[in-house]
Amino acid sequence: xxxxxxxxxxxxxxxxxxxxxxxxxxxxxxxxxxxxxxxxxxxxxxxxxxxxxxxxxxxxxxxxxxxxxxxxxxxxxxxxxxxxxxxxxxxxxxxxxxxxxxxxxxxxxxxxxxxxxxxxxxxxxxxxxxxxxxxxxxxxxxxxxxxxxxxxxxxxxxxxxxxxxxxxxx
Amino acid sequence: xxxxxxxxxxxxxxxxxxxxxxxxxxxxxxxxxxxxxxxxxxxxxxxxxxxxxxxxxxxxxxxxxxxxxxxxxxxxxxxxxxxxxxxxxxxxxxxxxxxxxxxxxxxxxxxxxxxxxxxxxxxxxxxxxxxxxxxxxxx
Numbered sequence: 541x542x543x544x545x546x547x548x549x550x551x552x553x554x555x556x557x558x559x560x561x562x563x564x565x566x567x568x569x570x571x572x573x574x575x576x577x578x579x580x581x582x583x584x585x586x587x588x589x590x591x592x593x594x595x596x597x598x599x600x601x602x603x604x605x606x607x608x609x610x611x612x613x614x615x616x617x618x619x620x621x622x623x624x625x626x627x628x629x630x631x632x633x634x635x636x637x638x639x640x641x642x643x644x645x646x647x648x649x650x651x652x653x654x655x656x657x658x659x660x661x662x663x664x665x666x667x668x669x670x671x672x673x674x675x676x677x678x679x680x681x682x683x684x685x686x687x688x689x690x691x692x693x694x695x696x697x698x699x700x701x702x703x704x705x706x707x708x709x710x
Numbered sequence: 711x712x713x714x715x716x717x718x719x720x721x722x723x724x725x726x727x728x729x730x731x732x733x734x735x736x737x738x739x740x741x742x743x744x745x746x747x748x749x750x751x752x753x754x755x756x757x758x759x760x761x762x763x764x765x766x767x768x769x770x771x772x773x774x775x776x777x778x779x780x781x782x783x784x785x786x787x788x789x790x791x792x793x794x795x796x797x798x799x800x801x802x803x804x805x806x807x808x809x810x811x812x813x814x815x816x817x818x819x820x821x822x823x824x825x826x827x828x829x830x831x832x833x834x835x836x837x838x839x840x841x842x843x844x845x846x847x848x849x
Contacts, residue, residue: 566757567754567755567756567757567763568751568752568753568754568755568757569752569753569754569755569762569763569765569766570763571752572752572753573765592726593726593727593729593730594726594727594730595725595726595727596725596726596727596728596772596773597725597790598724598725598726602790604725604726604727604728604769604772604773605769605772605776605790605791605794606727606765606768606769606770606771606772606773607727607769609765609768609769609772609794609796610763610764610765610766610768610769611765613764613765613768614763614765644758646758647756649798650764650796650798651797651798652795652796652797652798653795653796654793654794654795654796655768655791655793655794655795656792656793657790657791657792657793657794660790
């Protein structure tokens, strides 16, 4: 059987970028912290743009542990939502263009997470990538790592559990 | 003896992120601390419901636990979080203030053990609980 002709690259990219934008934009707290997401295919990297208001200890100075926790949690939630929505984005079933804020999908809810602080966060940009260890119908387990200058020297890692949004079963 | 209220205000003033979130240290004792934070639209995590993002609660928990360690009678010179676990019981009610209470229930020469609870106006039903360990910096 002949495979169907692949879609033009612009169409695919536009749809994926719009899907990601729909998840991230409009969350005031993500904007407040200055977190952005970069996409390569289905892989997301979170970027925490440095700002003086993120400092916890001004004498070192170091990024606030709460900021690190929030950055890791946000990275896990967006990455999990993204993985959950990916099939619908690819099929075109999820199309943010004809959606209002009300139609946007529900996010997974954090049940708990544990952060390990490995080094102090320096006053500069930070990056994070999350991995879905397991995602079932109701629960998901995730891991995440954040680094700054050197990918092999993470400054924090976390593991978390999430309650998945329930699909409408009609 | 230094007025604890002044000390408490200085503690928050010295932490840029605590100030940015509008945290207030309302109580500081002998290894325990209370912090409150007003509801603010910039802290919303779910625009549909207006519920505050869990990350803002985490930042509060971390600050409050650190304050509890610093206030311990053994007087550590400084502290840093080793690890912190947060459990979320329910969403905080939009529009309500969040209060966190932390206690440093054990401290050794190198490690302080802390737990904390966060609530909104309904103080009988916790929004989140946390437990963590912190470093103890010697003078």
